[in-house]
Amino acid sequence: MLKLNNGFYRTLIIALNFIAVNAFAQKESYIQSLNARNRWVDSVYNHLSRKHKVAQLLFIRAHTNKGKAYEDSVARVIKDEQIGGLVFFQGGPGRQAALTNRYQKLADVPLLVSMDGEWGLGMRLDSTISYPYQMTLGAIQNNNLIYKMGQQVAYDFKRLGIQINFGPDMDVNNNPNNPVINYRSFGDNMYNVAKKGIAYFKGMQDAGLLTTAKHFPGHGDTNVDSHFDLPLLPYSRARLDSLEEYPFREAINAGISGIMIAHMNIPALDSTKHLPSTLSRPIVTGILKDSLRFKGLVVSDAMEMKGVTKYFPNGDADVRAFIAGIDIIELSENSDRAINLIRRAVRKGLISPAEFEIKVKKVLAAKYWAGLNRRQTISPVNLSADLNRQAAKDLVQQLSDASVTMLKGSSAALRLNPFLKTAIVSIGVDAPTVFQQELAKSFPNCRLFMIAKNTPALEIKNISNWLKQYGQIIVGIHDTRLRPQSKLDYSSDVRLMVAELASRKNTIMSVFANAYTIAGLPGIEKSNALLACYQMSPELQKSAAKVITGTLKPTGKLPVSVNVFFPTGTGMQ
Known part of the structure; x- marks a missing residue:
């Protein structure tokens, strides 16, 4: 054997340490990268015509669930116009991978592929993982879990050839009736929203994904959906500076790579009648770029939304957004028209x-x-397995476990007798739930009851009488709708039953719905114990069952104010 001296070993160890450190060193952020001259960027820019330079600012819509004719029409736009990027919507991961490969071959400059993935790929694609909604995450006290979620989301996106996530949502949702933000927000406390949003986007960016905080300067206190009309934000500049803009300022200071502008009319910031913030130079350039010194990508909300096209049709909105300071014009109604109109604006100075x-x-x-x-x-090999890996599923369960919030009760209140005759009731459903199936494992002397959201009064009365023979009742309140809204779509008779069950001794209630729905269930605060579980995912139903059976300590804190009984921050342990 060759004998090596100590000096060689020291040199070898130093070299190996250097390699290891560099292998795991994070590359500079996108914002940091803008400070240095980039030869590739300069070279591409110098070879583009003015028309194709403008086209780099346009991102168009793509789907994989609309058939071949639609896919071919998108391909023609890419080939003919050489636009800058795509925004993928509904479809499936395998189809999207194949289509992305096809579309990238048509682009002279590779396309920047994006998606709205506030809760991961599952927000848009079938057969992929959905992480918890942001309101659910708002209840979690360990922000490192949210950072880890950001890393897993980045892995999913990059594996599917997506480079930018239009998320997180950093609106402060201080209007319970907000029809468009609501559960997409981390809550109504601006400090919590900022911390959670930063943890999320840092996880994504550190793992190599571009991110976009939205919807600047804050869409949380509106009662109009900007998809259908132009919301009015009637508050003072001082209020907007101190509340709505706070999470965005913090995100900018923390190095967010992108900011998306909302379609809102904000007279305190720009008095132009019916002008959406997306088209306002005083807001986009004056406040965001100049005052807040944001140097990253400024992205418009979808330019096909009525909030912007209602008062500025026929491509006028695209030009005004460009002049206002928008860098990426997302989903123009007509990208070819937009390119030509913007070219004319550039030519006119x-x-x-x-x-x-x-x-x-x-x-x-x-x-x-x-x-x-x-x-x-994008390689199709093992794509489905990669996107549905066990580590990601385990994290979803961890996040769910950490979010369960005990609004009323204690560990003593949850101490049920496993051998007592027990009714396990799920309301709002017509088939046994994961919640019931999990609990049944621990209560051998139980019976399951399902009460649909429109159960007739007579049937409710019969079930109610039947339940009197049970010594303890565990109730799950479920919202089966795709998106958990602020009010449950239960009949008045079913709501009354919730109140009646809550008034009985030894009743535990878990709400698998938007936290705001609790305000629409008067009397529920009388239950022996009450858990807020935020959404009807299998993972959260398992988490609630674990809390009730004593194998999980609830650590969540309510991220929004529900009513006088349950203000923001409520959470027993």
């Missing part, structure tokens, strides 16, 4: 050549940061 160059180079720099300076092909 409606923005300076320097500002135009910065916009285009920011998009190209994002492509470089995401690795698109080298052509990428």
Whole structure:
């Protein structure tokens, strides 16, 4: 054997340590990368015509569930217009991988592929993992779990050839009746929203994904959905500065790579009648870019939404957004028209050549940061297994466990007799639930009852009488709708039954619905114990069962104010 001296070993160890450190060192952030000159960006920019430079600012809609004719129409737009990126919506992962490979081959400059993935790929795609909604995450006290979720989401996105997530939502949802944000927000406490949002996007960005905080300057206190009309935000500049903008300021200071602008009319910031914030230079450039010194990607909300097209039709909105300071014009009604109108605006000098160059180079720099300076092909091999890996599923369960919030009660109140005659009731459903099946394992002397949301009064009365023979009752209140709204769609008779059950001794209630729905169930506060579980996922139903059977300590805190009984921050342990 060759004998090596101590000096060789020391050198070898130092070299191996250097390799290890560099292997795990995080690359510079997208924002940091903008400070240095980039030869690839300069080269691509110099080879593009003005038309194709403008086209880099346009992102168009893509689906994989609309058939071949639709897919071919998107392909034609990519080939003919050489747009900058795609926004994928509904479909399936295998189809999206194949279509992304096809579309990237048509682009002279690789496409920046994006998706709204506030709770991961499952927000848009079948056969993929959905992480908890942001309101659910708002209850978690360990923000490191949310950072880990960001890393897992980034893995999913990158595995599917997506470079940018239009998330997180960093709106402060201080209007319980908000029809468009609501459960998509971390809650109504601006400090909690900021901390959770930063943990989430840092997890994604540290794992190599571009992110976009939305919807600046804050869409949380509106009662109009900007998909259908233009919301009015009637508050003072001082209120907006101190509340709505707070999470976005914190996100900018923490290095967020992108900010999405909302479609809202905000007279305190721009008095132009019917002008959406997306089209306001005082808001986009004056406040976001100049006052808050944001240097990253400024993205419009979808330009096909009525909140922007209602008063600025026929491509006028696209040009105004461009002039206002938007870098990425998302989902124009007509991208070809938008490119031509913006070219004309550039030719007329409606923005300076320097500002135009910065916009285009920011998009190209994002492509470089995401690795698109080298052509990428998505491998279909093991795609489904990779996107449904056990580590991600385990994290979803961990997040769910950490979010369960005990609004009323104690460990003593949850101490049920496992051998006593027990009724396990699920309301709002017509088939046994995961919640019931999990609990039945621990209560051998139990019976399951299902009460649909529109059960007739006579049937409710019969069930109610039947339940009197049970010594303890465990109730799950379920919202089966795809999106958990602020009010349950239960009949008045079913609501009354909830109140009647809550008034009985030894009744435990778990609400697998939007936390705001508790306010619409008067009398529920009288139950022996009450758990807020935020959404009807299998994982949260398992988490609640674990709390009730004593194998999990509830640590969540209510992220929104429900009513006088349950304000923000409520949470027993």
